[in-house]
Amino acid sequence: MAFLFADENFPMPAVKVLRQMGHDVQTLLQIGQAGLAIPDDELLRLTTSLGRCLITLNRKDFIKLHGQEPNHAGIIICKADSDFDALARRVDSCLKSQHDLTEGQLLRVQRTA
Numbered sequence: 172m173a174f175l176f177a178d179e180n181f182p183m184p185a186v187k188v189l190r191q192m193g194h195d196v197q198t199l200l201q202i203g204q205a206g207l208a209i210p211d212d213e214l215l216r217l218t219t220s221l222g223r224c225l226i227t228l229n230r231k232d233f234i235k236l237h238g239q240e241p242n243h244a245g246i247i248i249c250k251a252d253s254d255f256d257a258l259a260r261r262v263d264s265c266l267k268s269q270h271d272l273t274e275g276q277l278l279r280v281q282r283t284a
Contacts, residue, residue, distance in 0.1 A: 172193045172194055172195060172256050173194050173195070173221055173223075173224060173266050174194075174195045174222060174223045175189065175194055175195065175196045175197070175224050175226050175247070175267070176196070176197050176217075176221060176223035176224065176225050177196055177197070177198050177226050178199070178214060178226070178227045179198075179199055179205065179206075179225050179227060179255060180227060180228045180229055180281065181227055181228055181249070182228075182255050182258070183198075183204075184255035184278070185255040185258045185259045185262070186198060186254075187206075188254055188255060188258075188259035188260075189231040189259045189262060190274065192259065192263050193284075194263070194266070196226075197221070199225060202233070204217075205281075211229065211232050211233065211236055212236060212239075212240065215233070215236055215240060215243050215246070216240075216243075218243070219242070219243045219244040221244075222244055223244055224244050224245030224246065224247060225243070225244070225245070225246050225247070226247040226249065226262065227246070227247070227248055227249070227267070228248075228249055228251050229248070230248040230250070230279075233244075233246050233248055234248065234277065237277040238241065240277060241275050242274070243274065243275060244274055245273070245274060245276045245277075245278070246276070246277045246278070247265065247278045247279075247280060248277065248278070248279055248280065249261070249262065249264075249279075249280040250280070250281055250282040251282075252282050257283075258280075258282075261280050262278065262280050262284075265278055265280050266278075
């Protein structure tokens with residue numbers, strides 16, 4: 172099980188599947204911060220303070236932030252996929268292959284052909 176934090180662009184149906192798989196996934200809605208357009212760097216600091224790995228579809232910005240702020244609780248960047256079950260399975264598989272999600276890691280979840 173991983174402690175994750177899904178940003179607002181990560182699809183809620185995939186969040187639900189990840190939860191069914193046993194992952195503890197929080198969202199901005201759950202902490203009363205939804206719809207506030209929190210800047211990416213502040214979101215990364217928030218998730219780090221919560222001890223949760225950020226999961227996002229916003230690859231470009233968070234790859235850049237990873238380089239600028241390597242002291243974070245982890246970032247998982249994903250390619251968009253309308254097959255939410257498959258997206259969640261790929262995230263789960265990526266997490267299982269890591270064995271331990273360590274601080275400062277950037278994981279990439281690719282869409283299969």
